[in-house]
Amino acid sequence: MDKIIPLSVPSFQGNEKKYVDETIVTEWVSTAGSFVEAFEKKISEYNGSQNAVACANGTSALHITLLESGVSQNDEVIVPAVTFIAPINTVRYAGAQPVFMDCDDHLNIDVKKVEQFIEDECDFDGNSLKNRSSKRAIKAILPVHVFGHPVDMEYLMDLAQRYKLTVIEDATESLGSTYTMGKYKGKRTGSIGDYGCYSFNGNKIITTGGGGMIVTDNAKAASHMHYLTNQAKDDDVYFIHHEVGFNYRMTNLQAALGLAQLELLDKYIEIKRRNFQRYRSALDGHKGLFFIEEPEYSRSNYWFYTLVVERDQYSLSRDELLQKLSEKGIQTRPLWYLNHLQKPYKDCQSYKIEKAHWFYERVLSIPCSVGLREEEIDRVVSEIKH
Numbered sequence: 001m002d003k004i005i006p007l008s009v010p011s012f013q014g015n016e017k018k019y020v021d022e023t024i025v026t027e028w029v030s031t032a033g034s035f036v037e038a039f040e041k042k043i044s045e046y047n048g049s050q051n052a053v054a055c056a057n058g059t060s061a062l063h064i065t066l067l068e069s070g071v072s073q074n075d076e077v078i079v080p081a082v083t084f085i086a087p088i089n090t091v092r093y094a095g096a097q098p099v100f101m102d103c104d105d106h107l108n109i110d111v112k113k114v115e116q117f118i119e120d121e122c123d124f125d126g127n128s129l130k131n132r133s134s135k136r137a138i139k140a141i142l143p144v145h146v147f148g149h150p151v152d153m154e155y156l157m158d159l160a161q162r163y164k165l166t167v168i169e170d171a172t173e174s175l176g177s178t179y180t181m182g183k184y185k186g187k188r189t190g191s192i193g194d195y196g197c198y199s200f201n202g203n204k205i206i207t208t209g210g211g212g213m214i215v216t217d218n219a220k221a222a223s224h225m226h227y228l229t230n231q232a233k234d235d236d237v238y239f240i241h242h243e244v245g246f247n248y249r250m251t252n253l254q255a256a257l258g259l260a261q262l263e264l265l266d267k268y269i270e271i272k273r274r275n276f277q278r279y280r281s282a283l284d285g286h287k288g289l290f291f292i293e294e295p296e297y298s299r300s301n302y303w304f305y306t307l308v309v310e311r312d313q314y315s316l317s318r319d320e321l322l323q324k325l326s327e328k329g330i331q332t333r334p335l336w337y338l339n340h341l342q343k344p345y346k347d348c349q350s351y352k353i354e355k356a357h358w359f360y361e362r363v364l365s366i367p368c369s370v371g372l373r374e375e376e377i378d379r380v381v382s383e384i385k386h
Contacts, residue, residue, distance in 0.1 A: 002328070002329050002379070003329065004329040004330075004331065005329060005330045005331065005367045005372075005376050005379065005380060006331050006367065006369060007203070007331040007332060007333055007365065007366075007367055007368065007369075008203040008303075008304070008367070008368050008369050009202070009203070009369045009371070010202055010203075010207045010369075010370075011264075011268070011369065011370040011371045012260075012261075013264055014260045014261070014263050014264045015259075015260040015263065016256075016257055016260040016261065018260070019035065019256035019257065019259055019260045020253060020256045020257055020260075022035075022256065023035060023252050023253045023256045024253075028252045029251060029252055029253040030251050030252060030253075031230070031249040031250070031251055031252070032252065033251075033252025033255070034252070035252045035253075035255035035256040035259055036054050036249075036250055036251075036252055036255040038255070038259055039054060039213075039250075039255040039256075039258045039259045039262070040052040040053065040054050040213070040255075042259060042262055043198070043213050043215065043262065044215065046176075046188075046262065046265070047188050047190055047191050047196070047215050048187060048188060048191045049190070049191050049196065049215035049216060049217055050216070050217040050218075050219060050222075051215065051216050051217065051218070051219055051221075051222035052213055052214065052215050052222070053213065053214040053215075053216075053222055053225045053226050053229060054211070054212075054213055054229075054249065054250035054255060055211070055212040055213060055214060055229055055248050055249070055250055056210065056211065056212065056229075056247070056248045056249065056250060057199065057200075057201065057210050057211060057212045058086065058170075058172040058197055058198060058199025058200075058201065058212035059086045059087075059089070059090060059199075059212070060212060060229070060246065060248040061197040061198065061199075061212035061213060061214045062086070062087050062090040062142070062168065062170060062197050063090040063093050063094065063246075063248075064214060064225050064228055064229060064246070064248060065168045065195040065197060065214055065216075065225070066090055066091065066093070066094040066096070066140065066142075066168065067094055067228065068195070068221050068224060068225055068228075069139065069140050069166040069168065069194065069195070070139060070166075071091070071094045071095075071096050071139045071140055071166075072094060072095055072096065073095035073096070074095070074096070074097070074136055074137075075094075075095075075096040075097070075136060075137050075138070075139040075140075076096060076097045076098070076099050076131055076134065076136045076137065076138045076139065077091045077096050077097070077098055077099070077138070077139060077140045077141065077142055078098075078099050078101060078109075078114060078117075078138060078140070078141040078142065078165075079091060079098045079099065079100060079101065079109075079141075079142050079339070080100070080101055080103060080108070080109040080142075080143065080144050080146075080339075081100045081101060081102060081103065081338045081339050081340045081350065081353050081356045082103040082107050082108075082109075082144075082146060082335065082336070082338065082339075082356050082359065082360075083144040083146060083170070083336065083339065084336055085336065085339055085342060086172075087142055087144060087170045088339050088342075088345060091142070092344070096139070097134070097136065097348060097349075098339075098345060098348050099117075099131065099138070099348065099349045099350070099351065100339060100340040100345070100348060100349070100350035100351065100353060101113055101114055101117065101350075101351055101353070102351070102352055102353045102354055102355055102356050103146075103355050103356045103359060104152075104355070105292075105355070106146070106149045106292060106293075106294075106295050107146040107147065107149070107292055107306070107335075107359060107363070108143065108144070108145065108146050108149060108150075108151045108152070108295075109143045109144065109151060109156075110355070111143075111151070111152050111155040111156045111159065112155070113351060113352055114141065114156070114159060115155075115159055116351075116352070117351045117352075118138075118159070118163055121133065121351065122138065122163075124163055127164065128164065129163045129164065129165065131349070133349065134349065138163075138165065139165070139166060140165055140166040140167070140168055141156065141160055141165050141166075141167055141168075142168045142170055143156060143167070143169060143170065143193075144170040144172075144173070145169070145170070145171050145173060145174035145177060145189045146173065147173055147292065147300075147302075147303055147304040147306055147365070148173050148174045148177050148205075148294075148300045148301040148302055148303035148304065149174070149177070149292070149293075149294050149295060149298065149300045150174060150177050150178075150179060150189050150294075150295060150297070150298040150300065151169075151189075152295065152297070153169075153179070153184055153189075153192045153193070154179075154182045154183045154184055154297075157192060157193070160193075166193075166194050166195075167192075167193030167194050167195075168193060168194065168195045168196075168197065169189060169190050169192065169193040169195065169196040169197065170197055171189040171190030171196045171197060171198055172197060172198055172199035172201075172204070172212070173199070173204070173303045173304070174189040174190070174300070174301060174303065175188075175189075175190070175198050175204070175205055175206065175265065175301065176188065176205065176265050176266070176269045176301040177189045177294075177298060177299065177300050177301045178298065178299045179192075179297060179298050179299075180297060180298055180299050181296075181297045182297055190215055191215060194216065194218070195214055195215070195216045195218075195221075196214070196215045196216070197212060197213070197214055197215075198212055198213040198215070199211075199212050200212060200213070200254075200258055200261075204303070205265065205268055205269070205272065205301055205303050205370070206258065206261035206262060206264070206265050206268065207257070207258075207261060208250065208254035208255065208257045208258035208261070209254055209257060210254060211250050211254045211255075211258060212250075213250075227243075227245070228243065228245050228246055228248070229245070229246055229248035229249050230245065230248075230249050231245035231246065231247060232244060232245025232246075233245065268370045269301045269302075271370050272301060272302040272303070272368065272370065273300075273301075273302050275302075275305075275368070275372055275377060276291075276302045276305055276368075278374065278377050279291070279305055279366070279377060279380075279381065280293075282377070282378070282381040283307075283381060283384065283385075286384075286385065287313050287314065288309065288310045288311075288312070288313030288314025288315075289307055289308070289309060289310070289314055289384070290307070290308050291305065291306065291307055291308070292306040292307075292308065292363070302368070303368070304365045304368050305365060305366050305367075305368045306363055306364070306365045306366075307363070307364045307365070307366060307384075308359070308362045308363055308364075309321055309362050309363075309364055310362060311362075318334060318361065318362050318363065318364050319334070321364060321384070322334060322364055324383070325366075325380075325383055325384070328383050330366070330367065330379075330380055330383060331367065332364050332365060332366050332367070333364070333365045334360075334363060334364055334365075335359060335360050335363040335364075335365075337360075338353070338356055338357070338360055340353060366380055366384075367380055
């Protein structure tokens with residue numbers, strides 16, 4: 001078998017070793033040290049938000065923002081059926097219940113169906129939104145920019161402001177994705193809602209090995225979230241705590257890696273976009289195959305390259321193609337199992353979920369690492385065509 005082509009692995013081309021070595025030499029490797037603050041500052045500058053809070057991972061970032069938003073027991077949060085399960089779990093961590101929405105043609109939350117749900121299934125008294133069937137208050141909406149492609153935030157923010165919903169952007173996959181037209185032209189994903197959350201897991205466009213980040217323009221909220229992520233410690237000498245806190249801080253060692261990676265982010269996005277164009281050009285017009293592409297109002301970081309495989313036109317089903325490529329040493333991944341069908345959430349409310357089922361049976365993500373070589377892309381394309 002030829003050398004395996006992985007789905008998505010990190011790339012280290014800059015100052016990673018230099019910065020990490022500095023943490024080791026100075027012995028500041030844990031949750032204190034200059035790199036954490038520096039990484040927060042640089043993310044804020046890059047993102048265009050006023051404040052940033054480094055966290056242990058993207059999941060902890062989402063959990064803290066839900067708590068800071070006042071989401072609690074018996075509240076509800078509107079979430080997408082199509083996403084990794086982590087953001088859905090954080091709604092439960094906060095004691096609340098998810099309400100699942102369908103996806104659009106970019107696999108993002110269908111903002112028009114969200115509006116239909118609010119107008120047809122909820123009551124609004126001018127101050128709070130209540131789900132008519134469950135009688136629970138809907139406090140927030142948690143859109144996910146799936147595979148790096150930006151959600152229609154102009155439509156969604158107008159809706160959220162009209163019904164006084166907090167917006168927590170799960171931008172864990174979309175660092176560097178930008179809006180190119182409309183009200184938010186020039187703004188990056190994560191910088192538009194009340195809060196934005198990023199992940200630096202090993203398969204993301206830049207990595208700290210783990211790690212996450214919250215961004216917000218709300219300085220008071222950012223200060224409180226710093227406090228909560230550091231075990232809500234009020235006194236460093238006598239260990240006094242006035243609230244329940246969390247061990248959610250990023251380490252200095254991770255932040256050193258992240259700072260070096262961030263210096264390369266724009267270069268990585270250009271590589272990602274160029275490689276996507278090579279894939280698309282090579283497979284353009286191939287019967288039964290098409291790519292999920294960036295929405296017309298945006299410039300995506302193209303974190304993942306996602307094929308739609310139509311069995312009635314292509315010679316194989318999605319799963320058959322996955323198996324054939326695996327046999328040739330090419331790693332691929334189907335779409336996540338839909339969250340409203342997951343065992344912990346089967347009893348939760350879902351609203352007119354249709355497209356998500358169609359895409360679930362047909363979507364396959366193919367190798368997309370920053371370090372992917374042209375000859376590897378050509379090999380993947382050749383096997384798909386074969």
